[in-house]
Structures are given as structure tokens and as C-alpha cells.
Amino acid sequence: TYGGYDLFSSRIIRDGASFTLGTPRNIGAPVNTAFDELFPRWVGRDAFYYGSDQPTNGSTTRKDFDVFVLWLERPRVASPRVPPSVPPSVERATVTGTVVHQQTQKPIANADVTARDIATNTVVASTRTDTLGAYAIDVPVETPINVSAQAPDLFYDDVRIVVPKEQARDTMPMQQPLQLPITFVLRVNFPTAIWDAPYPYTLDSMGMETQQTWQQTLDLLAQNVRTSGERLQRLVLIGHTDDVDTDESNLLLGKQRVGFIMDELVSRGVQRAILEGRSAGETLLPDRLKSESIDVWRKRARRVELVKVLRQ
Numbered sequence: 001t002y003g004g005y006d007l008f009s010s011r012i013i014r015d016g017a018s019f020t021l022g023t024p025r026n027i028g029a030p031v032n033t034a035f036d037e038l039f040p041r042w043v044g045r046d047a048f049y050y051g052s053d054q055p056t057n058g059s060t061t062r063k064d065f066d067v068f069v070l071w072l073e074r075p076r077v078a079s080p081r082v083p084p085s086v087p088p089s090v091e092r093a094t095v096t097g098t099v100v101h102q103q104t105q106k107p108i109a110n111a112d113v114t115a116r117d118i119a120t121n122t123v124v125a126s127t128r129t130d131t132l133g134a135y136a137i138d139v140p141v142e143t144p145i146n147v148s149a150q151a152p153d154l155f156y157d158d159v160r161i162v163v164p165k166e167q168a169r170d171t172m173p174m175q176q177p178l179q180l181p182i183t184f185v186l187r188v189n190f191p192t193a194i195w196d197a198p199y200p201y202t203l204d205s206m207g208m209e210t211q212q213t214w215q216q217t218l219d220l221l222a223q224n225v226r227t228s229g230e231r232l233q234r235l236v237l238i239g240h241t242d243d244v245d246t247d248e249s250n251l252l253l254g255k256q257r258v259g260f261i262m263d264e265l266v267s268r269g270v271q272r273a274i275l276e277g278r279s280a281g282e283t284l285l286p287d288r289l290k291s292e293s294i295d296v297w298r299k300r301a302r303r304v305e306l307v308k309v310l311r312q
Helices: 214-227 247-267 294-301
Strands: 012-015 018-021 037-043 047-052 066-071 092-101 112-117 123-128 134-140 145-150 156-161 171-173 178-180 183-186 201-203 209-213 232-240 275-281 303-310
Touching: 092 145, 112 134, 123 134, 134 145, 145 178, 145 214, 156 214, 183 214, 201 214, 209 214, 214 247, 232 247, 247 275, 247 303
Parallel strands: 092 171, 092 178, 232 275
Antiparallel strands: 012 018, 037 047, 047 066, 092 134, 112 123, 112 145, 145 156, 156 178, 183 303, 201 209, 232 303
16 A cells, blocks of 8 residues: 555446455555545536545645545547538529519619518528619529518518529519519418407408418518618508497507507517507498309408608
């Protein structure tokens, strides 16, 4: 031994359900000294603690114990180098079209045009229209894409497309222009007497369900409102209901639905100070189309109209 109490190690031998200890072996220096080493303890797999009353700072006597720790260093095994995977190149096509003012049908120059992957909502390409309102934008083929256009003084318009694989590296002209309106009609599809729990998908101008969720629609709307910047003095929202229930109840319902939309816009970065909510209730019902069912007509009636009031 090295003097005093020393620390030893021993193998644990398993024999079926029983265990025995092998021959003790002195751990040796520098752990063991001429003084006492006691109370060995493993903490986890890598830290070994023990107590020792060995002197420090040149002293030859020691009565108090200090705690020492040893760290087990394991050999590092280099992980095999895996070459980075190279994703296959995505074939693309060029989509061309025009952006016009919905009311005047005149081309809109310098309008923002953005293409988003519908599944991930990521922007795959963006551009601006030229002086003739024309744009060209590259999008991946065989991928559902939302192409939207907007201008600060107007609202937005969008269309969903899928370019066939056969048109890769080719040009696909859009059949209809994107038309930016002065008044935006938001058809978040609420149940008849509900104001805070819309159905998942918005409706089109004919009262038919689209593939766009109301959250996606409000994302696009909020982005458009933010692009108006300091020119936007107020954003007026007018709530409309169907003819079910009393005039008084529908005025309240229209106000509540507008409040819901305003809260959602604020959560998307629109300043509440510029929002002005109103309710028309059932006073401005749309004309019922020939052969239109009462259910579809009432869906078209439930809407929120938005108007931008711009600083001159």
C-alpha cells in the first residue's frame, strides 16, 4: 500500500443470478497517497469522487478531508463521413399574365406578384409587373401554386394553378388577368347565427366553397393591408348577414363578425387604430340569382366588405 487507507478496484463477476468480486487491485498513485483515501463513489458513468486528507500547500500534516474528482475520458470514435445528399432539381415553367384594375380594366404597373407553394405556404418566386401590367414568374411543375397580385391602393386577387409536367421549361400563359378590386368582399363562411367559429374554407362569389382556408385568406389580406403603408388612413369593414332572424339580431351579428375579423387582422400585424367596423345586418342582401337555392343565396349574403380610405 501507499500508506494509510488506499482505494482498490475489483471486477464484478456474474455467475447466473449471483455475483462475486475478483482480486482487489490497488488503484495506485496519484490517487492513493501516504495519507488516507476513503469514500469512493461513481456518479454516472464518467465521474469518480473520493475523499482524501492529503496535505496541500507544502504542509506535512493534515486532519481534514477534501473531495477529489476524476473524469473518465473515453476514446472518441469518429463518425463515418456521410456525403451531403443533393436534392433532385425541380423542373420549372414560366407563368405569364397581366394584372388589371377590376373596375377600369386598365393595366396596373409595378404590382407585386407572388407565387406560393400551397402545401407549405412558402414563397417560390416573386416579381413586379411592367408598365403594361404584364408579369412572368417561374414556378415548379406538378405543384399546387397560389399566384397572387396586389397593389398598395387596391386589394389583392389570386388564382390557384398546377402546371403540368409536360410544360416544364416552357411558358404557360394565364387565360384571365388578375383583377385588383377597390372593394374586397371577404366570404368567411360562418354558420347562420355564429360569429366566432367559421367553417374551414372560404366561399367564392357564387357561394361555392373554395380550397382556401379562412386563415390563408386573412394572411393574404393582412399582407395587402400592410403594403398600403402611410397612405392608408382607414380600413372600413362592413358586416352583412342573411335574412334569418330579426333586424336587430342581425345588426348585432354583423358587428360581432366584423369584430372577429378585426381581431384576426390585428393578430397578423395590422394596426387596430386604422380599423373601423360597421354592421349593415340584413339591409343590403344580394339579389337572388335565377335558379339559385335559398341556402346558397344565404351563404352569399353572409359576408364582410372592406374598403380602403386613402390619404390624398
